[in-house]
Amino acid sequence: MGLRLTGLAMLFVLMFGSADPLQAENPTPYSGTQVIETGKPFLPYVEALTASVKSNNFGIIGLACATCAIKAKFGEEIPGNRVFLIFRPDFARRMLAASTAAGIEAPIRLYVTETPEGSATVTYRLPSHVFGAYEVAALTEMGEELDRLVAQVLADAVAGS
Numbered sequence: 001m002g003l004r005l006t007g008l009a010m011l012f013v014l015m016f017g018s019a020d021p022l023q024a025e026n027p028t029p030y031s032g033t034q035v036i037e038t039g040k041p042f043l044p045y046v047e048a049l050t051a052s053v054k055s056n057n058f059g060i061i062g063l064a065c066a067t068c069a070i071k072a073k074f075g076e077e078i079p080g081n082r083v084f085l086i087f088r089p090d091f092a093r094r095m096l097a098a099s100t101a102a103g104i105e106a107p108i109r110l111y112v113t114e115t116p117e118g119s120a121t122v123t124y125r126l127p128s129h130v131f132g133a134y135e136v137a138a139l140t141e142m143g144e145e146l147d148r149l150v151a152q153v154l155a156d157a158v159a160g161s
Helices: 004-015 041-057 066-074 089-098 101-105 129-133 136-161
Strands: 033-039 059-064 079-085 109-114 119-125
Touching: 033 041, 033 136, 041 059, 041 079, 041 109, 041 119, 041 136, 066 079, 079 089, 089 101, 089 136, 101 129, 109 136, 119 129, 129 136
Parallel strands: none
Antiparallel strands: 033 119, 059 079, 079 109, 109 119
């Protein structure tokens, strides 16, 4: 009987589509996601963000560039994007002292994308939301402190681009 109902359900979906109407993607599916429209040109903003990360005593742990990889592999041009992975050793020490499990949350990711107009948009999750999910007072405090510091990094990058 279960297979028959499953088959009928599949037939219904194939004939009439999904029971749910199609929806556009949710660009911020996680709570605490911030989206900042910088109004600054993409490449100058990326350069300014790099400088701002360093001048605010963060390290760039990694930098991903799908735009670069796609161009190198396929010769295709797509809008600019970068994922900056940033953190500081002093926060790593505090984080791991409070919770080894929380180590998966570091580094902080800043996703910079290029709009059709050529400006940069930054999307990131507030550290207070990421670390606050562990419900450990020391992590919550650290996340709130990181919220302020990351906001400063991003503000300095806008000013510098």
